[in-house]
Amino acid sequence: MTGWLLLVLGCPGDPPDPPVEDTQAWPAQDPDFPGEPLAAPALLRRISLDLRGQLPQVDDLARVEADPAAVDDLIDAYLADPAWRDRLVDLFAEQWLTRVDGFNIDYTDYHLEPALEHPLDRAIGEEPLRLLAHVATEDLPWTDAVTADYTVAHDLLAAVWPLDYPAGETGWQVARYTDGRPAGGVLMTNGLWWRYYTTPNNYNRTRAAALARLLLCDDYLQRPIAFEAPSILEREDVNAATRELESCAGCHSTLDPMASALFGFWWFDLYDTAEMTRYHPEREQLGQVYLEMAPSWYGVPMAGPADLGRFVAADSRFPACTVARLATSLWRRDTDASDFTALKELEDYFEDHELRYGELVRAVLHSDDYRVGALSDGATDLAADRLVTSRILSAEQLASVIEQLTGFRWTWDDRDELANDEHGYRILAGGLDGIDVARPAIHPTLTRTLVIKRLGQAGADAAVRGELVDGGERLLFGDALTLDLRPGDEAFDAELTRLHTRLFGAAPSAERLAADLAFWTQVAAAADAQTAWTSLVAVLLRDPAFWTY
Amino acid sequence: MLIGLVALLACTDQSGTSSDSGPSGTDTGLAGNPLDDVTRPDAPEQSVDDLVAGAAALFDRGLPELFTLRDAYASFLYVREPECPGTPDNDPERVDGIWNNDCQTSDGVGFYGTGIWDELEETAGDATTLTIDLLASWELTDVAGRVMVAGGEADLTRVLEGDTASISTFLGGTYTYDDGWSGWLDPGVETSLFATVDVDGATAISLEGGVGWAAEAVRFNGLTVASDTCDGLPQGGLELRDTSGYWVQVAFAGCEPCGAATFLDTDLGDICLGEALAHSALAYAELLTSTSVSR
Numbered sequence: 001m002t003g004w005l006l007l008v009l010g011c012p013g014d015p016p017d018p019p020v021e022d023t024q025a026w027p028a029q030d031p032d033f034p035g036e037p038l039a040a041p042a043l044l045r046r047i048s049l050d051l052r053g054q055l056p057q058v059d060d061l062a063r064v065e066a067d068p069a070a071v072d073d074l075i076d077a078y079l080a081d082p083a084w085r086d087r088l089v090d091l092f093a094e095q096w097l098t099r100v101d102g103f104n105i106d107y108t109d110y111h112l113e114p115a116l117e118h119p120l121d122r123a124i125g126e127e128p129l130r131l132l133a134h135v136a137t138e139d140l141p142w143t144d145a146v147t148a149d150y151t152v153a154h155d156l157l158a159a160v161w162p163l164d165y166p167a168g169e170t171g172w173q174v175a176r177y178t179d180g181r182p183a184g185g186v187l188m189t190n191g192l193w194w195r196y197y198t199t200p201n202n203y204n205r206t207r208a209a210a211l212a213r214l215l216l217c218d219d220y221l222q223r224p225i226a227f228e229a230p231s232i233l234e235r236e237d238v239n240a241a242t243r244e245l246e247s248c249a250g251c252h253s254t255l256d257p258m259a260s261a262l263f264g265f266w267w268f269d270l271y272d273t274a275e276m277t278r279y280h281p282e283r284e285q286l287g288q289v290y291l292e293m294a295p296s297w298y299g300v301p302m303a304g305p306a307d308l309g310r311f312v313a314a315d316s317r318f319p320a321c322t323v324a325r326l327a328t329s330l331w332r333r334d335t336d337a338s339d340f341t342a343l344k345e346l347e348d349y350f351e352d353h354e355l356r357y358g359e360l361v362r363a364v365l366h367s368d369d370y371r372v373g374a375l376s377d378g379a380t381d382l383a384a385d386r387l388v389t390s391r392i393l394s395a396e397q398l399a400s401v402i403e404q405l406t407g408f409r410w411t412w413d414d415r416d417e418l419a420n421d422e423h424g425y426r427i428l429a430g431g432l433d434g435i436d437v438a439r440p441a442i443h444p445t446l447t448r449t450l451v452i453k454r455l456g457q458a459g460a461d462a463a464v465r466g467e468l469v470d471g472g473e474r475l476l477f478g479d480a481l482t483l484d485l486r487p488g489d490e491a492f493d494a495e496l497t498r499l500h501t502r503l504f505g506a507a508p509s510a511e512r513l514a515a516d517l518a519f520w521t522q523v524a525a526a527a528d529a530q531t532a533w534t535s536l537v538a539v540l541l542r543d544p545a546f547w548t549y
Numbered sequence: 550m551l552i553g554l555v556a557l558l559a560c561t562d563q564s565g566t567s568s569d570s571g572p573s574g575t576d577t578g579l580a581g582n583p584l585d586d587v588t589r590p591d592a593p594e595q596s597v598d599d600l601v602a603g604a605a606a607l608f609d610r611g612l613p614e615l616f617t618l619r620d621a622y623a624s625f626l627y628v629r630e631p632e633c634p635g636t637p638d639n640d641p642e643r644v645d646g647i648w649n650n651d652c653q654t655s656d657g658v659g660f661y662g663t664g665i666w667d668e669l670e671e672t673a674g675d676a677t678t679l680t681i682d683l684l685a686s687w688e689l690t691d692v693a694g695r696v697m698v699a700g701g702e703a704d705l706t707r708v709l710e711g712d713t714a715s716i717s718t719f720l721g722g723t724y725t726y727d728d729g730w731s732g733w734l735d736p737g738v739e740t741s742l743f744a745t746v747d748v749d750g751a752t753a754i755s756l757e758g759g760v761g762w763a764a765e766a767v768r769f770n771g772l773t774v775a776s777d778t779c780d781g782l783p784q785g786g787l788e789l790r791d792t793s794g795y796w797v798q799v800a801f802a803g804c805e806p807c808g809a810a811t812f813l814d815t816d817l818g819d820i821c822l823g824e825a826l827a828h829s830a831l832a833y834a835e836l837l838t839s840t841s842v843s844r
Contacts, residue, residue, distance in 0.1 A: 269700050
């Protein structure tokens, strides 16, 4: 870390810097990159929202405006913030799609209270994501994500699954399954394979395809094939076709042997609690019966599921895929062949840093594609289509930032309304349910605008009522503001400027300030100061400058 | 594609990506392939004695079969009530029928889940054919509060004719009845066992698939037991699962009670489970052959 700071701060004429190891240099920037970077305050706002789901403090915005290099100190602080782990779970959820609203069994099958329906589903879906986030934030080698002999489990899961969970603890903790499943990190979690379940005629092929896509970025469904679908129903005939028809064998020659390594998760009843809850070591080699295939990894024989994580960890596509997935998360766009050089440099950096995820995050945060805030003069249309110069807050970011600012969390019947779709508004807010919607919205939508409107109104009401009326902790407003102050009062005008800076990352223009003052005055005249502040804050929270970054 | 993959794999330094110190890599025959660096343990985590004791205890509890499951299930259905669990045919002499409920009888017997038990016994000439098909996803609670859990599927076809018998059966799933039933149902079993039994003077048994509970599991790999061959000692493959997740393979050959055992590439010497396994298999065959389904 010190090394690159010296590089940034070093000046011509200074005494020669001590040699800096190559491994401490950021991946090279592209001199022909067709975009312009954000100014430091806007960059800090972007980084804070991406790493913590929260807006930066006004003091920190001022600090980086005065000293742009201070952004890196704040990155370190953000990566040490517990909010980073939650935020990382959100980012993983966008691609792993495990945070679904329901599984084949639910709280009733475990004889739990109805109030635990959503928390249980949430805990199941987050299990693999929490394990990934644990490895990432504990500075462990990323290969642990697929080789660890533990999982990260919530106490709700420990109550119903065969887990050795630390006594007296609650929430997300490192825990170990006691049902004989081999070490394999995320590959050996119930949560992953409850989401990606298989069917009696599919024989784990769907799961193998998910594994290859999620961990190697090898998407079997994207492979070009051409064939006339034969009409076959019997297992033996399907197996024969997958081996003998060239168009089938192209995928199934590697897919099926991988599927053969997943039969410890084979359920003889797809909706049975006992079957789904436990891993089944005695079935580990059942693939040789059903698929007539011994486990192998792209042609290399495996000794069974215990080999699975080791082979993923040794596959060079695993770190490359990790890099591509993180770049997609933070660049907010898909990567493609034109990103090869940038991704390869990031991958080299990742490997030079012993596959530490935090280091990879730092490198991506320094990439051109992450920091871009505008197109360069003369940028091509292609660049305009590719570069994401402004991002929109995700459903999870909207929820967390409104809570940070106002203390308001939108719940109904103890459910987080921006975290589910059975009763809530996750998809409407631009989120994904992992089944019907598999990508977050990257452009504003009508429903998202409506959700933000209601969320902003409720948040504004909570903040004004809690802070200015009831005298609660100041989360949004400065300490000097009271309902007695009026436009023209120094503290009133200063508060409005501070609010703009806090919410938008920049002070308001004179015109904007005048417009907001006029709006406040009109509402106060028609109603009162409380209503005026509530209305103004609600309007500010609907402003695109708030929900873009 | 393969050449490209090899080239990519050959370029990557994988140092520090494996925490195992075991020596056995997977030789792909491709120079520089990092998959060759995948290491595995060179010995089981459990001692051979522990592995043998675990398997012997498992054999001693009996191999899982449908009739024991049927008896336990029948002990609940025989005390059912018209509305609980509500099978279409409430004949208390029968176990077949379909139910789906969450209920308790007036005596306090609980039914939760779904049971589909299809059973038919027919006689034609001297031959009596019994067929059973089961789809289970239930929790049944007896009057003492003990819970029988069943999840899975099973089938059986048995033809008895004179002194001969021909049986084909499969039992797959998770079945437990803690403190509620003797044998393999207590403490329970996870199973994916395919078997055939033929009785015609001698008894011949073939076993395929797995049986166990958590890490204590065995798998039969083309294993046969014949009462008139090798003094009834097993022939074929038996595998014992180690807590490392890898399997110890035991090859029974040459009419010996002991089979050569290997763990991955490591020779473990002989494991002597032949007699225990033969005893268990013959008891299993006897139970499948002789059990009556009439109440």
